[in-house]
Amino acid sequence: MTMTVHEAVARRRTADRTVLLEASDVTMRFGGLTAVNNVSLKVHYGEIVGLIGPNGAGKTTFFNCLTGLYKPTSGRVALEGEKLPPKPRQVVAAGVARTFQNIRLFHNMTALENVMVGMYCRTKANAVDAILRLPRHRAEERAATKAARKWLAFVGLTPAADVLSRNLPYGDQRRLEIARALATSPKLLLLDEPTAGMNPNETRQAEELIFRIRDLGLAILVIEHDMRFIFNLCDTVSCLVQGEVLVCGTGAEVQSDPRVIEAYLGSPQLEDEDDA
Ligand SMILES: Nc1ncnc2c1ncn2[C@@H]1O[C@H](COP(=O)(O)OP(=O)(O)O)[C@@H](O)[C@H]1O
Ligand SMILES: [Mg+2]
Incomplete structure (x- = not known):
């Protein structure tokens, strides 16, 4: 069962605006490579936030910084105002779960x-x-x-x-x-490319599942390459390029931003969407 655009918009309007997760100026360096560079991002209660960006942009590394797999080189990650410890088990106990x-x-x-x-x-x-x-x-x-x-x-x-x-x-x-x-x-669920390798039918089911998870009262931060999926699902979207947040806004704002289009130029994912 897929949701109408109307229902999706109605759900977005009811999202509570209190901040659940706040990442402030998170930087992660591996030797000379800065994989994540001063990334700040907020997730509010009941919100679905998308994280997009070309391969190698630093999306997974950022997730690893949020979930204690990596200790960020600098920056702060807080859940409900409390600093999250850089230990995966403690992050789970604090209320952040993820998929890989x-x-x-x-x-x-x-x-x-x-x-x-x-x-x-x-x-x-x-x-x-x-x-x-x-x-x-x-x-x-x-x-x-x-x-x-x-x-x-x-x-x-x-x-x-x-x-x-x-x-x-x-x-x-x-x-x-x-x-x-x-x-x-969890209070917050992080999904790293949950529809990778899925057929269109499975992708629709995943979308419906994510809405049902949100209806349980969870907030969701999701990395995905499927643009239609992201823009249908998310209240706000951040686009990461070379470790930095290029654009952050509503789906409509991000989708029409020339910098985002340029970042994806030549990307097969976006060409697929244009053809559809
Ligand atoms: N453990 C690591 N050691 C060294 N470099 C890494 C490590 N993890 C990721 N990187 C590098 O960081 C950059 C971002 O990778 P990643 O976060 O996986 O990107 P994305 O998930 O956006 O495709 C890439 O250049 C990748 O090679
Ligand atoms: Mg990744």
């Missing part, structure tokens, strides 16, 4: 077990205890299983609960990664 450009699942675990791994940052038991099914953790495990099944249902993967994740079709693996991220009870 290259899917990262536990390939020899079932879909359900993958989602349960996400639950354990919120329970006292650790994942090893749970997977070994130690008796003292059985009650918690039952609760976690129930919640994990709920997230699988939410992303439409109930029939795949007992399938090893490596045997799932590609689009299902992407949805499973989202379910695992949701199981950590």
Whole structure:
């Protein structure tokens, strides 16, 4: 089921304007290469923010700075006004979850077990205890299983609960990664190219899923190359080029900005969109 433009606009208007995540002047250098250069970006509660830019622009590196995988060379990242620690586990505990450009699942675990791994940052038991099914953790495990099944249902993967994740079709693996991220009870979900490699039908489903996630009250920051997807979905969009924010604005503003068009000139993604 796809949403009409009207519904999408109505949802955008109701977005709460309080700042959830604020990145201020984030810079990340690797030796002599400045991958992210003084990037500032805000995500408000209930908002869907897009991050676009050519390959190598620094989008994934910026995500890594937000999620504690990298400690930025300089700059500050705050969630609800509190500085985020540069440790992935603590960032997840603070309420920021993500998916990866290259899917990262536990390939020899079932879909359900993958989602349960996400639950354990919120329970006292650790994942090893749970997977070994130690008796003292059985009650918690039952609760976690129930919640994990709920997230699988939410992303439409109930029939795949007992399938090893490596045997799932590609689009299902992407949805499973989202379910695992949701199981950590985030306030903000970061998606790195969630529709890469998907067919148009799967892309539409992903779009619908992202709107449903927002309707749960989460904010979303999404990297994507599919322009139609981004501009349909996002309240605001930032375009990153060579590590710097080139333009930030509404979808309409960014889409029509000559600097953005120039940055993408010759890019097959945009040519595809023009042809469609
Ligand atoms: N760990 C790293 N070490 C050195 N260079 C890196 C590292 N990660 C990314 N880069 C470089 O930073 C730049 C931005 O990469 P990336 O953030 O992956 O771009 P994007 O996601 O926008 O395609 C690229 O030039 C890339 O080669
Ligand atoms: Mg990337």
